[in-house]
Amino acid sequence: AQSVTQLDxxxxxxEEAPVELRCNYSSSVSVYLFWYVQYPNQGLQLLLKYLSGSTLVKGINGFEAEFNKSQTSFHVRKPSVHISDTAEYFCAVIRINAGNMLTFGGGTRLMVKP
Amino acid sequence: EAGVTQSPTHLIKTRGQQATLRCSPISGHTSVYWYQQALGLGLQFLLWYDEGEERNRGNFPPRFSGRQFPNYSSELNVNALELEDSALYLCASSLAETVYSNQPQHFGDGTRLSIL
Known part of the structure; x- marks a missing residue:
């Protein structure tokens, strides 16, 4: 079984402050990791992904995330947020070679204030 | 490039009725996925279709079913609707499934199904 926990x-x-959104996962097998963003009344947009290689990955809109295998974490960060970053952010995993289903965390609502 | 398109945007039904939701994938994508986003339950995987075949199914009752057509578009059918089926239903598509499941899924804007 696998699970994804978004701590906040x-x-x-x-606005213009840094932010970190936290994600931890548990899985008995190797996984691929994703962050998606959902703006109001819209679907999910891929923010960034980790498949292999460098543990630091860059995404859209200035976000980046670091995969930490020992801590089973995949936190995403942005050094300076904008009002337009206000949205719901979802961390998700796929178990490799096991059915292609994304397992999502509960979501983190990022609220950027002026 | 057109994204994943879903129709209708909103659908209102009553208990016991049947609902049909439609999805057109990104051109060139052969895999289609359905997810349910219900209040308090988060995002849950429903179904995965690839090349016209059902490849995987989430933990949902059999009254949730679907199909994929030769042009790779897909339908999700929900029979005997219950109040708790009220949710946003999201469709996603990806390039052909590889052994390592590494093709990211791209989502549509969803169909909001409301059961009265």
Whole structure:
């Protein structure tokens, strides 16, 4: 079995401040890791992904994430947020070669205040 | 490049009725996935179709079913609707499934199904 935990359901932050959204996962097999962003009344947009190689991956809109295998974490960061980053962020994993289903965390609502 | 398109945007039904949701994948994508985003339950995997075949199914009752057509578009059918089926249903598509499942899934904007 696998599970994904997003430790914060809401993260309020002021504009231009840095932010980190946390994600931990558990899996008995190797996984691929993803972050998706959902703006109000829209579907999910791929923010970034980790498949293999360098543990630091860059995504869209200035976000980056670091895969830490020993801590089974995949936290995403942005050095300076904008009002337009206000959205719901979902961490997700796929077990490699096991059915292609994304397992999602519960989501983190990022609220950027002016 | 057109993204994943879903129709209708909103669908209102009553208990016991049947609902049909439609999805057109990104051109060139052969895999289609369905997810349910229900309040309080988060995002849950429903179904995965590839090359017209059902490849994987989530933990949902048999009244949730679907199919994939030769042009790779897909339908999700929900029979005997219950109040708890109210949710946003998201469709995603990806390039052909590889052994290592490394093709990212791209999502549509969803169909909001409301059961009265």
């Amino acid at each position: 359901s809401q993260v309020p932050v002021f």
